[in-house]
Amino acid sequence: MGFFKTLIDILTLGSDRPVRRLIGYYLFLAAVVVALAYSFPVVDRMFGGAAPMDLVRVPQTLQDGLGAAPAAAAAEVEVPPRLALALSTAILLLTTLAVMLPVSWVYMSTQPSKIHNQQVAQTLIFLPLVVAGVVLVVQNSLALAFSLAGVVAAVRFRTTLQDTRDVVFIFLAIAVGFAAGVQSLIVAAVVSLTFNFILILSWRYDFGRNVLEPNASAQWTEPLQELAAKPGNGKVPDRDLVLALDQKHAVALSDRFNRVRKILGPSGKKARFNSILTINTDQLSEAQKHIGEVLDEIAGRWRLDEVVTNTGKPSELYYLMRLRKRTGRDEVLTAVRAKAGGTIVKADLELSEEREAEDDKQKGK
Numbered sequence: 187m188g189f190f191k192t193l194i195d196i197l198t199l200g201s202d203r204p205v206r207r208l209i210g211y212y213l214f215l216a217a218v219v220v221a222l223a224y225s226f227p228v229v230d231r232m233f234g235g236a237a238p239m240d241l242v243r244v245p246q247t248l249q250d251g252l253g254a255a256p257a258a259a260a261a262e263v264e265v266p267p268r269l270a271l272a273l274s275t276a277i278l279l280l281t282t283l284a285v286m287l288p289v290s291w292v293y294m295s296t297q298p299s300k301i302h303n304q305q306v307a308q309t310l311i312f313l314p315l316v317v318a319g320v321v322l323v324v325q326n327s328l329a330l331a332f333s334l335a336g337v338v339a340a341v342r343f344r345t346t347l348q349d350t351r352d353v354v355f356i357f358l359a360i361a362v363g364f365a366a367g368v369q370s371l372i373v374a375a376v377v378s379l380t381f382n383f384i385l386i387l388s389w390r391y392d393f394g395r396n397v398l399e400p401n402a403s404a405q406w407t408e409p410l411q412e413l414a415a416k417p418g419n420g421k422v423p424d425r426d427l428v429l430a431l432d433q434k435h436a437v438a439l440s441d442r443f444n445r446v447r448k449i450l451g452p453s454g455k456k457a458r459f460n461s462i463l464t465i466n467t468d469q470l471s472e473a474q475k476h477i478g479e480v481l482d483e484i485a486g487r488w489r490l491d492e493v494v495t496n497t498g499k500p501s502e503l504y505y506l507m508r509l510r511k512r513t514g515r516d517e518v519l520t521a522v523r524a525k526a527g528g529t530i531v532k533a534d535l536e537l538s539e540e541r542e543a544e545d546d547k548q549k550g551k
Contacts, residue, residue, distance in 0.1 A: 204295055204386050204498040211288055212379055219281075219375075228274060231369070275322065282314045282366040285378045286359065292382045293355050295498060296389040306352050313356065314363035321367020390499040407539055449506065458487060458508055460541040463518065465503040466532040470495070473503065476526030484521050486510050500531045509541065 193214065194207050223230040290310045358381055365374035415421035431439070451458040463481075467473035470493070481488040487508040494502040509518065515535045522533045 204292070204390075205383070208288055208292075208379075208382055208386065215284055215375075229277060275319075278318055278322070278366050278369065278371070279315050281371050282318050282362060282374065283311065285362055285366075285371070285374050286311055286314050288382055289355065289358060289362075289378055292385055296385060303352060306355065310355055310359050313359040314366065317360055317363025318366035321364055386498075457538070459489075459506040460538040461507045461509050461518075462491075462536045463488075463503075463505040463507055463522070464532075464534045464536070465505070465522075465526075465530050466500040467503065467530045468500050469529040470501050470503075473526055473529040476529055477503065477505065477522065480521050480525045481505065481507060484510070484513055484518060509537075511544070 194210050219229070290307050293310060294307055358377070361377055362374040365371065365377065412421045427436075449458065463477075465473060465477060474490070478490075485507045489506050490503065491506045492502075492504045494504075496502070507518075515537060518535050519533055522530070
């Protein structure tokens with residue numbers, strides 16, 4: 187795939203944004219198809235410009251049983267030259283491959299984790315070619331179609347796909363293969379292009395995320411407080427943890443809680459931080475600079491906790507802050523957008539349970 191990567195880098199001027207890279211690839215593919223269709227009319231026919239060609243011809247044996255005239259003998263149909271048949275089939279399969287390549291790239295790029303299912307990625311390339319070949323063979327023969335149905339029914343597929351989106355990719359591969367098999371490559375191209383761009387946009391903007399999803403404070407406060415409570419008060423006793431954890435997990439949790447304890451500060455004093463500011467940005471360095479200036483003005487204490495860089499979608503900045511008593515969520519977000527609005531995509535502020543109550547009380551006044 188090095189050739190395609192180099193080609194897309196040239197067409198997109200080295201951009202790493204998936205949408206731009208897809209546009210560059212499809213524009214190049216469209217230019218190649220237009221040139222071929224202009225030079226070879228058979229290519230235009232295969233893209234849906236005319237009725238499909240009968241690449242594999244068989245005698246028509248089924249007649250209209252209601253017709254009054256006696257059934258005529260099956261006419262002999264001239265078989266196309268072998269070379270023409272081979273070239274036409276090759277064009278269909280190569281075009282199917284060109285249409286499915288960006289689908290496999292989108293699949294690998296949009297997985298929730300960095301590790302994708304390599305078998306699914308390979309299937310997205312091979313399955314449409316097989317489907318197209320099968321449709322080419324059976325499209326003019328009812329007997330062959332029924333025979334194929336019997337063979338497929340006898341085969342049991344044991345592969346289980348964990349991600350429901352993997353199944354959608356497989357169905358897309360089948361759809362593209364069928365479109366190629368009936369020589370309607372324009373349908374295959376449009377379906378692939380539309381699917382890729384919609385999936386990229388939904389992945390980039392986290393479509394489907396529940397806006398009512400509880401924040402970290404509401405989600406973890408009660409179970410963590412139960413875990414930290416002393417035994418005998420109806421909370422989680424140590425004996426239950428002995429069964430739930432092993433030495434490795436216990437050490438990992440101990441290290442993690444030690445880090446959290448240092449961030450919270452000495453026992454008996456107020457926690458050093460009571461809010462988390464989340465920033466999504468395409469301009470990482472500029473956003474950090476502006477956000478730092480804002481937090482110096484409105485926060486009593488703050489620190490940059492983590493930077494998560496993403497390819498093709500906005501990076502994420504996480505800030506721990508301790509807000510002053512008179513400073514609420516709306517004031518923080520307004521100040522951030524006023525100072526760094528041109529460099530950020532999204533800003534969100536999450537308050538601790540105690541600070542949330544103070545903020546609600548302040549608004550009540």
